[in-house]
Amino acid sequence: MMSGWPLLSLVTFLPLVGAGFIFCVRGSDEVVAQNARHAALWTSLLTFVLSIFLWVDFDVRTSDFQFVETRAWIPAFGITYKMGIDGVSLLFVLLSTFLTPICILASWEAIETRVREYMISFLVLETMMVGMFCALDMVLFYIFFEGVLIPMFLIIGVWGGKRRVYSAFKFFLYTLAGSVLMLLAILFIYFETETTDIPALLNIYIEPNVQFWLWLAFFASFAVKVPMWPVHTWLPDAHVEAPTAGSVILAGVLLKMGAYGFLRFSVPMLPDASVFFTPFVYVLSIIAIIYTSLVALVQEDMKKLIAYSSVAHMGFVTLGTFTGNVQGVEGALFTMLSHGIVSGALFLIVGVIYDRMHTREIARYGGLVHRMPLYAFVFMVMMLASVGLPGTSGFVGEFLSLAGAFQANTWAALFATTGIILGAAYMLYLYRRVVFGELTRQDLKNITDLNLREKIIFAPLVVLVLWMGIYPKPFLDVFAASSGPIAARYHAAKTAAVLQPGIFSLIAEKPE
């Protein structure tokens, strides 16, 4: 119905327009703050509404890119402004546009200083995220991919907690270090193939030995973003120091960028290298699941616990991505989507009590159910979703990725499945310490339950978690549009088995 419009560009750049508008607001601090909040909220809501049309008009029967827009940009180098989405990216665009208004609403009262700058950062961040998922040109993708870092760096560094500067730099340097290698890979691809057009590159066969090095370069960048063990240590710090809404976006969308990169570039463009490195990815994924689950079990800070649990959940994603079958790939995509909502909600849940008590230490709580029954209910739903209970969104993705893993490698499936036990252990243990028990602390006796604003924030999240858990078909149908070709490419490479295990022989015969 809106086919004549450049819908993707509209969704991408509308937040930027809103940011520009906020930038121009003048007046006393209070007026500016209030205007900035409203402007940001309405801009992001409008963006969300527009993005829904993407889903409505999306054709799930084709794996081609849709809503494609092409404009000349740097003709001298053949670099174009090209946007488009397929089954892999569509729902992540929606996830970004869905979470942004929730984040702005969650920051309504929590952010009191430099409100205008904060809201601008958030809207710029939204543009970058959406653009990243829509970009169909390598250079454009890289710009958005790196561009995300800047507003996020500011959000952590300016509005964060006590160690915010340390965390912000750790976050920035960690992710930038990986990205530099990706830039090299992109330049190399450009010089070799003379195009940066992603759909075109998907149809160009790259020499296996070249794939080997390109894969590693991309991996360095994406693994940090996911994050995979052992390059995950920036995440707990970043989460702990970030303001609540920053954590929500970080866990909800930014962590998906790495896995998105694997599914967009590594597996389809470099299938031979992907097959070659599969065991390596499995090992890291399994370590991520078991190791970080155990670390989560002993955390004393709520946000840190959830941050570690995110690393474990991302382990299921990377595992599923590299199974090379439909269930695994769809499971990975579904886990990403579900985790975006559930972990975002969990950070909001921590934020609710942090706003009231100004501490995230688990030991400082206990017995909240007595004063906050509704809060306890929401927390329960999200906890169970995180644990992967059937009927919630967490189950579908986890189940599919593990079912995919079993077909690919039973050892990997066996170890990864222990994650469902450990996941239950740390989440139940957290819930018990915070929500159950007697309410003994004096300062908790007057804590209040969710207010209207918080109810409005949580209601859509709860509905979505149950919807995705009970009737996941609409979501799976979107993924199915693209999971087949990805799995097929991987499978073909596996059958061909061009790259044989034995890294040293490969390094010896240098790529031409």
Add this chain to the structure above:
Amino acid sequence: MYSLAVLMPLIGASIAGLLLAFAPKGHGRDLAAQLATCICMGLSALLAIVIFHQVAILGQSRTVELFPFITSGAMQASWAFKYDTLSAVMVFVVTVCSTAIHVYSIGYMHDDPGVPRFMAYLSLFTFCMLMLVTADNFIQMFFGWEGVGVCSYLLIGFWYDRPSANAAAIKAFIVNRVGDFGFALGIFGVFAMFGSVVFDDVFAAVPTFVGTKLAFLSWEFDTLTLLCLLLFVGAMGKSAQVPLHTWLPDAMEGPTPVSALIHAATMVTAGVFMVARLSPMFEYAPDALAVVCIVGASTAIFAASVGLVQNDIKRVIAYSTCSQLGYMFFACGVSAYAAAIFHLMTHAFFKALLFLSSGSVIHAMSGEQDMRKMGGLAPYIPITLAMMWIGSLALAGLPFFAGYYSKDIILEAAFGAHSAVGQYAFWLGIVAAFMTAFYSWRLLFMTFYGEPRGDKKVMAHVHESPWIMLVPLFVLAVGAIFAGWIGYESFVGSRMNEFWRESILVLPAHNSIEAAHHVPFWVKILPIIVGLVGIGLAYGLYIRDPERPRRIAQNAQGLYRFLLNKWYFDELYDAIFVRPSFTLGFGFWKKGDEATIDGLGPDNIAANTLRLARRASALQTGYVYHYAFAMLIGVVTLVTWYMLVRG
């Protein structure tokens, strides 16, 4: 109608939940929640009876599909209700018992502040169980499977102020998850091999997989044996079989109606149901069946032995449940699935009766559960006493009570199977039957007879329970008396084949139930004799000479402690799983993440960069003579080098 039978409890739970969220606190809200859930449950039970008639008696099996659930490539599963004789029996048992428990809860929980929440959990639990038994594919079964797990977590931890209740709730969930781990792997394996998760597709393909190999981990296994064993791990977790039984006795922390619901009609029977449902797979995996048989028989005797010495009235019954489930499993293990389901049904009635009666005792004793502080209650609560007697008679399998028919057919089938594992199961089953009779009457004698040992204040308050609690007992008592007699011919007797039809598959070579009808007379009579001996021994020890048990316990300290501490399973698991997990987690965090990764990686690089930068900046002192001196050195070096090379 077929959908409504399952969905009614969900509707009831939703109403109770909405009342909880929106209605003002008070008696009216509680009453509304109780009424809504009980009416929904009652309707569901009525529908179940009609369905039972249509499906099991008239043979109109059917599957009602609602809408798709998971659709991913070849993995296609729907939300569906599969009704055949097996599920119709289960739906009937579950809804009837659950209705009785719902009504009973009105009385039992009347002064609890969390009534609507409790009723909502009960109904939700029942809903999950119904989803489990009516599933037509593995994934929906897994939904119900985990659903009852989480509801039991909520119900066991219902009194969330108690640390012990919270601990028990978490334990129940985690141990169940260990079982689910196996179940999940089994489902993945089934999908990997059969390319489908729908029961009918899988069952149809099973014969073609006989003798094939499946590469699992680094070894090759017989496909069906491996898959059945993995799935059976799930059954062990849910049905509290050794070594995954530890959660069940602790689950007694929940309110008594919960114990009745979890341990009688639902949840713990899910494992038995699963094996019966998957009989078309297990039948072709004789090695897996042997394992089922051994695990069942071992659990039967292990749990009975622990039950001998427990002092908490509910724990005795809990171990008895564990033990009876063992009977059901070894029945499955000798291919007597019908006998297992028969015992499941009779057990549901008499065990629910026993639990609710013990609840009535606890209610009368103002919450006391320790039998050492009871005694002499018979004159005060005669109706409860009568109910307890009926339940115990049925449990011990004395003639013509329900348990007599079902337990005997299981033991006879084990004997009739003429296999080594069958004999193992038979003899352990006989010993367990003796222990069962002993601990049941020990419970009766310690609670109701002899000198009152409770403190005076409590004893002064002892009173019979209200009618709202007694009526459900009567209903269950009717079942405990007559269910065996009525069901015998259909479930395991001459009409067996017309009754079960295709819902259970037994290969002709495995027909142990047929063989059970032709065992020697002593096999038929032995269980009754050991039962009577057990009762006699209990009488001798607890009525004739009440001091004797203590002396025996003192003389056999080691054995007594070993049994009282449940063979030290909890301590063992704590030492090898729980504590190492925390130690490892802490080690990974402090030593792995912070010391190694951060220490060598970012922090190290940052520190080194900083040091280098400091050095470099230290060079820039701002004094002219420093720079001049540096330049001079440079010039000298250059000139020297030039002269040496050129010269």
